[in-house]
Amino acid sequence: MQSKKSDSSLAEAFDATDLPSGAGTLSYSNLPPGRFRFGSLKANLPLPILFALLIPLSMFVESDVVGDYYRRIIILAGFNIILAVSLQLINGFSGQFSLGHAGFMAVGAYLAAYPAMNYSQHFADPFACLLFYAAVAIVFVVAGTVLFAAFLLIRWTRKLYQALPMILLIAMLIWAMFDFARASAVTVGNPPKYYIWWHGADSLVRLFAWVTTHGRDAAAHLSAALPTGMVEPLSFIVLVLGSGACAGAVGLVVGMPALRLRGDYLAIATLGFAEIIKIIIRNSEPLGGALGLVGIPKYTNFAWLYGAALVTIVVIWRIAYSPRGRAIMAVREDEIAAAAIGIDPTRQKVTAFITGAFFGGVAGAMFAMHEHSITPESFGMAKSIEVVVMVTLGGLGSISGAILAAIVLTILPEFLRNLSPTLADFRMVIYSALLIVMMLLRPQGLLGGREIWPWRRFRNPDPVPTEDRDDYQGSDETKPD
Amino acid sequence: MAESAHNLAPLLHVDHVSRHFGGLTAVTDFSLELHRRELVGLIGPNGAGKTTCFNLITGIYPPSSGHIRASNHRIDGLSPSAINRSGIARTFQNIRLFQNLSVLDNVLAGIRRRGQLGLPRTMLRTPFFLKQRHDARAEGMELLATLDLAAHADQLACNLPYGQQRRLEIARALATRPKVLLLDEPAAGMNPAEKERLMQLIAFIRDRFDLGILLIEHDMKLVMTICQRITVLDHGEVIACGAPAQIQSDPRVIEAYLGEPTD
Numbered sequence: 001m002q003s004k005k006s007d008s009s010l011a012e013a014f015d016a017t018d019l020p021s022g023a024g025t026l027s028y029s030n031l032p033p034g035r036f037r038f039g040s041l042k043a044n045l046p047l048p049i050l051f052a053l054l055i056p057l058s059m060f061v062e063s064d065v066v067g068d069y070y071r072r073i074i075i076l077a078g079f080n081i082i083l084a085v086s087l088q089l090i091n092g093f094s095g096q097f098s099l100g101h102a103g104f105m106a107v108g109a110y111l112a113a114y115p116a117m118n119y120s121q122h123f124a125d126p127f128a129c130l131l132f133y134a135a136v137a138i139v140f141v142v143a144g145t146v147l148f149a150a151f152l153l154i155r156w157t158r159k160l161y162q163a164l165p166m167i168l169l170i171a172m173l174i175w176a177m178f179d180f181a182r183a184s185a186v187t188v189g190n191p192p193k194y195y196i197w198w199h200g201a202d203s204l205v206r207l208f209a210w211v212t213t214h215g216r217d218a219a220a221h222l223s224a225a226l227p228t229g230m231v232e233p234l235s236f237i238v239l240v241l242g243s244g245a246c247a248g249a250v251g252l253v254v255g256m257p258a259l260r261l262r263g264d265y266l267a268i269a270t271l272g273f274a275e276i277i278k279i280i281i282r283n284s285e286p287l288g289g290a291l292g293l294v295g296i297p298k299y300t301n302f303a304w305l306y307g308a309a310l311v312t313i314v315v316i317w318r319i320a321y322s323p324r325g326r327a328i329m330a331v332r333e334d335e336i337a338a339a340a341i342g343i344d345p346t347r348q349k350v351t352a353f354i355t356g357a358f359f360g361g362v363a364g365a366m367f368a369m370h371e372h373s374i375t376p377e378s379f380g381m382a383k384s385i386e387v388v389v390m391v392t393l394g395g396l397g398s399i400s401g402a403i404l405a406a407i408v409l410t411i412l413p414e415f416l417r418n419l420s421p422t423l424a425d426f427r428m429v430i431y432s433a434l435l436i437v438m439m440l441l442r443p444q445g446l447l448g449g450r451e452i453w454p455w456r457r458f459r460n461p462d463p464v465p466t467e468d469r470d471d472y473q474g475s476d477e478t479k480p481d
Numbered sequence: 482m483a484e485s486a487h488n489l490a491p492l493l494h495v496d497h498v499s500r501h502f503g504g505l506t507a508v509t510d511f512s513l514e515l516h517r518r519e520l521v522g523l524i525g526p527n528g529a530g531k532t533t534c535f536n537l538i539t540g541i542y543p544p545s546s547g548h549i550r551a552s553n554h555r556i557d558g559l560s561p562s563a564i565n566r567s568g569i570a571r572t573f574q575n576i577r578l579f580q581n582l583s584v585l586d587n588v589l590a591g592i593r594r595r596g597q598l599g600l601p602r603t604m605l606r607t608p609f610f611l612k613q614r615h616d617a618r619a620e621g622m623e624l625l626a627t628l629d630l631a632a633h634a635d636q637l638a639c640n641l642p643y644g645q646q647r648r649l650e651i652a653r654a655l656a657t658r659p660k661v662l663l664l665d666e667p668a669a670g671m672n673p674a675e676k677e678r679l680m681q682l683i684a685f686i687r688d689r690f691d692l693g694i695l696l697i698e699h700d701m702k703l704v705m706t707i708c709q710r711i712t713v714l715d716h717g718e719v720i721a722c723g724a725p726a727q728i729q730s731d732p733r734v735i736e737a738y739l740g741e742p743t744d
Contacts, residue, residue, distance in 0.1 A: 036611035043606040318604050323589070323597040323614065326582070330590040333579035339561035340539060340571055341591040341657050351600075449581070 050310060058303035071302070073414055075370065078305040079363050080406035082312045084390040085399055086359030089316050091388065092396040092449075093325060094352035095332030096259060097267045101360050101387045103254075103274030104247040106379035108361025109368035110287050111136070112243035113296045116235075116369065119212070122297040123235040126226070127219035133242035135211040139204050140249055146200075236299050240308070240365045247361020248354045250277075255353035259346065274384055281376045292375030293368075300370035308366060312359045317399055319355060328352050329397075393438060395445025400452040405445075490553045491516050492693040493538070493569065493661045498547030498557070500537055507533045508717045511547075515661060515693040520684065522704040522725075523697045525714035526737055531697045532574055534714070535663050538695075539571050540564040551661065566593075570659035572650040574666045574697075580639035584630060587638050587649055588621040591656030621656065627689070628652045628682070644675055648682070655690060662686075662694045668703065676700060680707050705729065713737065 060066065061074055083101060090098045115132040119125065154172075157164040176197045183191040183198035191198055223231060258269040282290045319325050330338040331345045339345055368374050390409050394401030412434070416427035423430065442448065493515040500508045508530045515521055523531050537544050540561040549557040551567050559567070570591075579587050594613045596602050602610040625631040628648045633641060638649060647667055654662055664683065668676040680703050687694050698704045704711060705725040713721040713728060715737040721728055728734055736742075 030616060031612060033608045033612040036608040039611045040606055040608045315604055322603045324603050326586055326590050329582060330579050333581060334577045337577035340565055341653060342562050342565035344562045
């Protein structure tokens with residue numbers, strides 16, 4: 001160190017008492033990973049115990065002690081917990097105000113209900129469900145590649161003339177609209193070859209049908225080989241994860257363009273996306289149109305739902321309070337500064353958005369397989385806003401706050417209904433008034449960006465041990481150089 | 482020191498860069514070389530385009546023409562985060578800290594370590610993940626100690642006094658292990674004693690971390706004392722470039738700052 005200092009007369013002039021003299025030497029800990037095996041165990045061991053706790057709890061909830069009415073409230077709270085916690089990652093941690101969570105829920109619900117009704121014969125054929133999602137994935141990748149290549153080509157034309165990409169995009173949109181409109185007017189046979197948009201969409205549908213028909217027998221054989229006890233839970237897991245992944249993919253498609261927007265504009269864009277999903281479903285015949293899908297096999301129960309809620313909480317907690325979460329929060333705090341220290345803002349925002357969308361889809365899938373019937377109206381703007389209210393009431397940037405608010409806001413209307421028969425009619429008025437009072441008294445939300453435990457603002461889950469810290473502040477003499 | 486450093490490729494080479502916004506030309510034909518362990522000052526009257534130059538180098542907007550190289554790699558046209566990863570870090574004229582994160586988290590956000598951002602490891606909390614997190618935290622504390630901020634590690638960044646916020650911004654930039662550090666008016670709003678101390682700090686970190694530093698500063702006295710070379714900008718053009726003594730006597734510089742002589 002001394003030699004380094006004497007290199008420059010400027011540094012020599014520098015008064016060493018002003019700054020710690022050992023600074024700049026690389027003395028930070030470099031322990032082998034093996035030393036952290038215990039920490040890893042300590043972090044992960046509570047999880048099996050938590051999941052095991054679900055078994056007695058579920059026995060209690062499913063018993064006659066808890067009536068149907070209270071059971072239903074508990075189940076609804078479970079859906080709301082998953083939705084609120086997943087939206088907390090998007091709205092609270094990445095700071096991207098999304099108003100479209102019901103849209104992801106709808107994607108998850110319909111893409112679980114449809115294969116459950118049409119492919120799997122009431123959970124008898126998990127591999128057929130898997131095949132359905134594989135076909136969706138293939139179609140998604142093919143269409144995505146073609147459209148992305150077209151997008152890159154269009155973007156390249158910026159080099160020829162600046163406004164050309166926008167002109168081309170608008171022209172292509174109009175072309176596609178006319179294509180579909182005219183092609184659907186052709187009732188007999190296929191439209192002529194030059195309807196390339198129609199033919200493109202048609203070939204994707206045929207690709208989907210080809211994959212599902214050709215794989216059907218193999219899937220049935222594989223499913224028949226499974227032990228009988230595993231068939232139903234495995235189907236359920238495949239349906240939930242598959243439709244969650246579809247919602248995540250939709251999150252990617254929506255997020256890539258929408259996350260360029262900020263604040264109110266992003267909120268409007270995501271709101272628009274949720275409405276588009278709703279309208280597509282309402283006009284789609286295979287998905288039941290405005291009447292919805294009826295006769296979805298029921299499988300979700302307390303244990304599955306709260307198991308999923310637990311997984312959601314653990315995953316989102318671990319993302320939020322990790323270096324990845326720090327990067328996400330850094331982008332929320334200041335996008336330009338985050339980019340200046342090597343964090344890719346788009347990447348972090350899209351990661352948060354996709355993860356949130358995935359769990360939104362999971363909640364939707366579980367909802368569909370609990371309700372027996374779903375309609376597009378269950379996933380309207382009201383639902384989106386309900387979830388946003390939970391997140392805001394719980395406090396932006398607080399996972400435990402979101403859980404708390406989800407539970408409180410599920411119980412509150414029911415509680416008001418039971419309070420007295422006269423109040424029952426006014427329960428939604430009281431509910432709204434309570435929300436207003438709450439926001440006036442605690443605008444930062446119930447927990448205001450903290451967690452119930454540990455009660456510190458944006459704390460480090462395990463801070464640097466104090467003895468290390470004393471070392472840093474103290475003198476450098478004791479350290480090997 | 483200076484002689485041996487000049488034989489290598491410059492850490493930062495800005496080559497005839499121009500930028501216009503519509504009809505307005507913000508920077509014309511700006512060239513600059515920065516070598517290892519060199520402190521170069523960038524001065525000029527208000528609105529001369531100094532910060533625009535920084536924004537061009539760090540990719541906030543791409544240059545309209547010209548090239549920028551970092552250690553012989555072209556970096557113009559890359560995204561700001563990619564430019565930072567190629568070894569260029571900066572601070573901002575108006576402090577841009579992550580206000581609601583702790584001081585330590587501000588620095589940790591800049592530290593890049595393998596196995597830190599991957600989602601599977603994040604979710605499973607593997608021993609490797611925990612080790613990397615522990616080491617990153619130790620590195621962050623080390624850096625905070627270097628800049629005399631360790632005692633405030635757990636405070637929110639927005640609660641720090643102004644001078645410490647400036648230093649935290651430098652610490653955060655250093656956390657990315659840059660080869661080149663761009664400081665945009667680091668002494669703005671400081672009293673003379675604080676300025677003096679900051680300038681010592683800048684010289685100190687240059688030697689400790691082996692950096693090339695490009696510095697925008699309005700205080701002539703300080704720039705003249707610590708910079709080896711100075712580039713003067715006026716109306717987006719380089720009007721002078723050279724050693725401090727040369728700059729001080731340059732008639733064009735005097736004219737830019739004081740106006741034309743009237744006699």
